[in-house]
Amino acid sequence: MSAKQVDVIEYPRGTALERALDPITTRVIAGALESIVLEVGHKLSRMAYSSVIRESEDFGAAILDARGRQVCECPLSTPLQLGPIPGYVRGIEQILAERGQTWHEGDVIMHNSSFHGASHQPDVAFCVPIFHEGALVGYSVTTAHHLDLGALVPGSVGIVDATDAYAEGLQFRAVKVYERGEPNAGIWQLLRDNIRSADMVVGDMEAQIAAARVGARRYVELLEQYGRATVEDACEELMNYSERVLRDQIAGLPDGVYRATGYVDGFADDPDPERRLLPVKVAVTIEGDTLTVDLTGTAPQVAEKAINMPFVGTVDIAVYVTLRSILLDQATHEDMPQNSGLVRPVRIVAERGSMANPVFPAATIARFCPGNVVADTLMHALSPICGDRVSAGVGNLKVIAYSGLNGEKYWVYMDISEGAYGGMLERDGIDAMDTLYANTRNNPVEDIEAHYPLRVRRYELRTDRSGAGRWRGGMGTVREIEFLAPGMMNLEGDGNSSAPWGAFGGQNGSPGGVDFVRADGTVEALPSKLQGRRAQEGDVIRTLSPCGGGYGDPLERDPELVLSDLLDGYLSEETARSRYGVVPAGNAVDEQATAALRERLRGADAAEHRPPWASVPSGTLG
Structure with a gap:
């Protein structure tokens, strides 16, 4: 069998100016x-x-x-x-x-x-x-x-x-x-x-x-x-x-090869197993001041499905943005000129004909959420050597196109359901955020309802589902949009099959979901990707965002932070006890009972104290 052809994205080093x-x-x-x-x-x-x-x-x-x-x-x-x-x-x-x-x-x-x-x-x-x-x-x-x-x-x-x-x-x-x-x-x-x-x-x-x-x-x-x-x-x-600044940061990392695997939902109801739970493989090689991201082993491009990712334009951007965010975080570095110099220290490799490097005329329009999996998996691969700079697993997004006819003219609206970041060192995961390379703002409810025959019935944080950790994962959202007239929807999303990964003893987050609630009250669970779904007046689409993974041992979380989350309604008392080992006493922490419960939980089988969704497959180091 002949070796598969690979393509490489790389740029030459800069040259010094002849004059100062x-x-x-x-x-x-x-x-x-x-x-x-x-x-x-x-x-x-x-x-x-x-x-x-x-x-x-x-x-x-x-x-x-x-x-x-x-x-x-x-x-x-x-x-x-x-x-x-x-x-x-x-x-x-x-x-x-x-x-x-x-x-x-x-x-x-x-x-x-x-x-x-x-x-x-x-x-x-x-x-x-x-x-x-x-x-x-x-x-x-x-x-x-x-x-x-x-x-x-x-x-x-x-x-x-x-x-x-x-x-x-x-x-x-x-x-x-x-x-x-x-x-x-x-x-x-x-x-x-x-x-x-x-x-x-x-x-x-x-x-x-x-x-x-x-x-x-x-x-x-x-x-x-x-x-x-x-x-x-x-x-x-x-x-x-x-x-120079980015090369200095890369040179400070230990040379070696670091790997991780993530998964794209694919099409859960497709009879072809090659279109379900598609792997994204990342191998990061550090050699001096150069970093190579190799996507060899990623799933083949998917025929007649639009989730393939342009190698130049999507995959490379997922890589560059993630590396820049980890290695040149604005919280710890001075303002950095954003220009083409930042791509020179990075090589990207992918097999031609893979989902990460499709061949024309493969469809690519729904490449967004798979690209987020590339970014999240790259961060997972770097976590052993950048543990103080990465987050735990990130909750992916969902994007819906709503449309309909007003006489002979179409109305079209695009709605984004935010994901959530995982916990990170000294910081809980960011709630309800367009994650990784998205970074768009949400659309005001008033703007939606003023321009389209849609009503936002519910828009709130998805509580009690974040990955437990010393720094908990971020909360996604629950969003319900009702059709006020007959219409149609197309949906692309991800994270319904795989839970965001927990880091350094943190627990997995929770996967997302989509429900179609008919006007008569019956509910149908939908996959994370579908096209051309018709809706009648009164029908509702409910999106459930994934919640981020936890960072660090949840039994080491400050009990006062657990109590604060409990009082804010972010988690239940049962979760405070079973996952964090915190015993509330009114608006305070029962310190003696908490110490005893945590001691007992540390000696028990950790699996017994994980919520049901924590066992859902997540990206794995390998």
Whole structure:
């Protein structure tokens, strides 16, 4: 049997500048660059039509140099929108070269090809070339999630049964929507004719273009103020600095190979076992100041299912964001320039044809939750050597596209049910948070109910289900949304089959769930992924987020913290006693009884004191 072909993502080391640049000038330019992309982000969010951009801030904004390297990014943006931007530009450049095309002043390119750098099909980039004195000096790019791009069912999430990439909706491979300043009217008409909720989606696209043009103008103003050579040298030094700092952190880790395995739910009701509980394998190799993440052994790409992950655009971003969060945590490090220097110390390897490196035309639109499994498993692999910087297992998210018809026009809404972080050293897990590389904001209930025939009936913390630990896991949410008119839903999520892992003696968290509550009160349990589910007026979707794993021995948790959680309603008295060994006495702790109970529990079989969900399979070290 021949060996499987592997692909590698790696970038060359930076090179020192030939001339020394004043560090104060460098920092001033760094601040100016961030101001530019902040302005771009603010303008985009304020001009956007959809709540996913306006409220959830599911967008990206960045400036790249003429070589396609990111020199700054908007801190308002989400990692999964920002990180892929250099890949978008490389994909655009590749396609233009194949066509024999080039850039002109006034051009605007639209791009969303998942096999040419894009994160997935709904995340569309608009790229504006930046010219200065007739020369191409960089790119101003905005990305954003769009609520419909003409896929086989309404909405742009939860499309899990797509036969291939063509079933996911319109594909834009470096399409010039403006050429030399003139709009391509045919393309804009094609968009309006093939997109549900076209006014909203096209409005968002126009907002992206206007914001990207602002970034291009501001960058030219910066070149004119300081001179092109000075600005470009400053950008080079900032990238080199970011690279040096990350390499120093990697060099401080012990050399070796560290492994972990996580699991994607897959499709629990599928008769094919190859589509259920899909492994994600991670091996991290530390060699000096270089770190390699090898995903060899991850499940093969899944045919006719859209949970495959673009190698460039999703998998690489899951890796970069996780490493940056662990090794360069802002709580312990100075403000770090966010640029392409941060990817140079990291190599990523994956087998071609695997779920982590699919081959065109594999469907990838529902890649989000599997990518979170990659990030969580990478953190698990690093936990033996970064125990003071990682959290225990993280609860994944659920994303639902709600849609329906109002006369002849569609309404489409995307709703995110937050997950939760695991406990970490000296800190409980963060409750109700868009985890890992998501980082979007939740949409206000008032905004949902004002714009769509939906009612949020329940939205609360999921209590008494977090992984017990010296620092407990975070709580997910319970969210119920009622249809006020007939409609449809598509769902993509994960974490219903595997519980978030407990760390260093902490207990596993709890898996999630989804219920379909009919108007007559009957309840049907649903899988974590489904497509095209119709609902009638009065039907309700209830999502239960996974809760994070615990960190450290729960019998070492401060009894006063256990009491506080009990009084706040975060856990029950039975849990306080059976899992933490804490005996309450009114609004206080019975210290003598607590000491006796903890002593008895330490001598008992720990399995007897775990809740039923703690035995659900989780990612495993191996």
